[in-house]
Amino acid sequence: MNVKEEVNKHPKNSRRQFLKKGLIAGAGVAIGSGLVTAYIDATATETGEKVKVLTTDGEIMEVDQGLLKLPRVSRTESLKGIPGRKFVMVIDLGKCKNARKCVEACQKGHHLPHSQEFIKVYLLQDSEKTAPYWFPKPCFHCDNPLCVSVCPVGATYKRTDGIVLIDNERCIGCKFCMTGCPYSTRVFAWKHYPEFDEDKEPYSPEASSPGKEGTVSKCDFCPDLVRVGKIPYCASACPMGVIYFGDVDEDTVTNGTETHQFSQLIHDRAGYRYLEVLGTRPCVYYLPPVDRQFEVESGFADMNQEIIDRYKETPYSIKNKP
Amino acid sequence: MELQNKDPLQVFAPQLERTSIQGYVWIVFLLVVIGIGFYAFLQQVYLGHEVTGMRDNVVWGVYIVNFIFFMGISYAGALISGTLHLFKTAWRKPVIRMAEFITIIALLIGPCFILLCIGRLDKLHYLVIFGRIQSPITWDVIAISTDIFGCFIFLYLSVLRDIARLRDYELLQLPNWRKKLYNVLSLGYTGTPEQQKRLNRATDIMAAMVIAIAIIVYSVLAWIFSVTLQPGWHSTIFGPYFVIAAVYSGSAVLIVCMWVFRRVYHLEAYITKKHFVAVGVIMLVLAAFFGYFTFSDYLTKWYGSEKNDELLIQLLFKEFYWEFLFSNYVGVLLPLLVVGIAKLRTITNITITAVIVVLALWLNRYIIVVPTLESPYLPIQESRAEWLNYSATWVEWSLTAAGVAVFCLLFTLASKFVTIIPVDGLQVEEKKEDVLV
Numbered sequence: 001m002n003v004k005e006e007v008n009k010h011p012k013n014s015r016r017q018f019l020k021k022g023l024i025a026g027a028g029v030a031i032g033s034g035l036v037t038a039y040i041d042a043t044a045t046e047t048g049e050k051v052k053v054l055t056t057d058g059e060i061m062e063v064d065q066g067l068l069k070l071p072r073v074s075r076t077e078s079l080k081g082i083p084g085r086k087f088v089m090v091i092d093l094g095k096c097k098n099a100r101k102c103v104e105a106c107q108k109g110h111h112l113p114h115s116q117e118f119i120k121v122y123l124l125q126d127s128e129k130t131a132p133y134w135f136p137k138p139c140f141h142c143d144n145p146l147c148v149s150v151c152p153v154g155a156t157y158k159r160t161d162g163i164v165l166i167d168n169e170r171c172i173g174c175k176f177c178m179t180g181c182p183y184s185t186r187v188f189a190w191k192h193y194p195e196f197d198e199d200k201e202p203y204s205p206e207a208s209s210p211g212k213e214g215t216v217s218k219c220d221f222c223p224d225l226v227r228v229g230k231i232p233y234c235a236s237a238c239p240m241g242v243i244y245f246g247d248v249d250e251d252t253v254t255n256g257t258e259t260h261q262f263s264q265l266i267h268d269r270a271g272y273r274y275l276e277v278l279g280t281r282p283c284v285y286y287l288p289p290v291d292r293q294f295e296v297e298s299g300f301a302d303m304n305q306e307i308i309d310r311y312k313e314t315p316y317s318i319k320n321k322p
Numbered sequence: 323m324e325l326q327n328k329d330p331l332q333v334f335a336p337q338l339e340r341t342s343i344q345g346y347v348w349i350v351f352l353l354v355v356i357g358i359g360f361y362a363f364l365q366q367v368y369l370g371h372e373v374t375g376m377r378d379n380v381v382w383g384v385y386i387v388n389f390i391f392f393m394g395i396s397y398a399g400a401l402i403s404g405t406l407h408l409f410k411t412a413w414r415k416p417v418i419r420m421a422e423f424i425t426i427i428a429l430l431i432g433p434c435f436i437l438l439c440i441g442r443l444d445k446l447h448y449l450v451i452f453g454r455i456q457s458p459i460t461w462d463v464i465a466i467s468t469d470i471f472g473c474f475i476f477l478y479l480s481v482l483r484d485i486a487r488l489r490d491y492e493l494l495q496l497p498n499w500r501k502k503l504y505n506v507l508s509l510g511y512t513g514t515p516e517q518q519k520r521l522n523r524a525t526d527i528m529a530a531m532v533i534a535i536a537i538i539v540y541s542v543l544a545w546i547f548s549v550t551l552q553p554g555w556h557s558t559i560f561g562p563y564f565v566i567a568a569v570y571s572g573s574a575v576l577i578v579c580m581w582v583f584r585r586v587y588h589l590e591a592y593i594t595k596k597h598f599v600a601v602g603v604i605m606l607v608l609a610a611f612f613g614y615f616t617f618s619d620y621l622t623k624w625y626g627s628e629k630n631d632e633l634l635i636q637l638l639f640k641e642f643y644w645e646f647l648f649s650n651y652v653g654v655l656l657p658l659l660v661v662g663i664a665k666l667r668t669i670t671n672i673t674i675t676a677v678i679v680v681l682a683l684w685l686n687r688y689i690i691v692v693p694t695l696e697s698p699y700l701p702i703q704e705s706r707a708e709w710l711n712y713s714a715t716w717v718e719w720s721l722t723a724a725g726v727a728v729f730c731l732l733f734t735l736a737s738k739f740v741t742i743i744p745v746d747g748l749q750v751e752e753k754k755e756d757v758l759v
Binding site for chain 1: 369370371372376377378379381382440441442446449452453454456457458459546547551552695698701702703705710
């Protein structure tokens, strides 16, 4: 296993300095997957949550979970899924105000160009008399994924932990999965975008990066972050705590600040899955847009014109439609 | 008529031996169109698929329309020539080879268009190495390759007698390599009763086979769309609907080819009004079927419409209204009128109708593919026009033109290799026996 040298930007922190060269075993405490090898990413932000790790010197020590990073797993490894896990996402529509921090963090984390969004924020209004609401939409990581069924080369696959990934080394770019997905989740690299070059690490389907021209990609539930006990970029970036991420079997979801019992949350707040009628069995649940903290129009505030223009064609009436 | 007493090859050999100035101009013109298409293809390879009008919502555009279209006309031969052969239809002789040529040439061009949709042509071999049988694309790969193979055999069996005659025709003024090629390709066929028996049997089997394969191929093609959950595609009728649309477009292309070759090679004595009316009647019957399937499909979508079907129908009647009217009204009703009413039933009228039907059927595929992709379940919320609505770019149009040019070129070359009308056992049609008129 290669030890990746990270630039230590905080020389005062002796513990971190000590760790930067050392391999740490046992970072799996938080992710429940036994012994794994991790290293410290000094550029990352601390979450305040400590995990116990075992250094190569045989010492047990506590480090901030936010700083732990794993080398990207290989393509073969990425097929398996994280043992004993079944991931789920809950999105609270009552709290979303189209701040778009989820989109930005996701694009930055996955080195995506402006035109590729793994998570999109829609402005929906189901019918004329119903209330409009903001609708963040990642990949639903369906349990009955049509995109996986139709792929002619097995480039997209469903793992034991519920995550649907794409291997862009295998993908031939036929785009059948894009027509197969009823949620317009997948994006295509219509050319080589300069952002792809920003990522210097080797490609892994778990990171969905670096992207590749002529292949399909999409939201991946950030398994590379999940492996070190972090929640996906979108969930941790949301200032309103709209996006909860967690595990169905552990029955826990968290948005980084608050943690809920998944089943209780869905029960109490009448959680539902989008377009249940299609039979795709999504792993993303929505909490209806009730008890709203923001007016829907506040989603247009401080947005540049390009974003506002997107919602021009939204059907029905929104009071202060852009 | 004096023609009847001559060896038909005396009449047809010049077609193979000489190419007129106009013929060369035509070939050069086609090569230029193909050249422009090739340049467009290089643009797409080097600059990426961004040079096309396709974007994340409309991921398949004119390319897939051309793919369906060419695969469709390829059934002219498979179903029409196969059926005519099996039923031993008396008038089939002068048109059957054209139908077989259409089949094989269109079948070679069609799949090229699906390749243009593929983002990573360098990984195309993965379709074989990592092919998954669950995917309708794999079904398609298997079905199309079987079809190409089967149709090649069928065509070869049916030209074998003519190749043997060309080999034996001593007056033939062709370079030696061509004569040697005929010698090799004739497989030693001399027309002994045993050979005749075997050849007839093999042709019968292949005729039945190509009909079955053609139905499978086109159904599989339809299932690529209908297995998805997209509004407008997720339809049980799509398999048979595509098969009917395919044969329908094939019959129209056959009429156009008959008209062109009749003019170019002066085949007025062989291809008569009777043939136009006969194929015209086939086209009429298929038009009726096609209209019925179209009506049935849209009626059920419209009458008890789900929200997204409703949005799709609205789109079809607003933004795509003239395409919809042209393909699903004009394209259905015109053959019924022109071929159905005896007074209107002239060679010119039938040919013009056939041209319109070909265009209508191309547009029919366009309004099957594009409007559905423009009306997904989640609304397209975009500020960029090219992401909101699909419109094909010059790259796609050039490659479309190149596809048509390759079709014409291969047809021209094929007609220089074997006679466009089977000469073996050929009889000049007597004009009086026009029973259908």
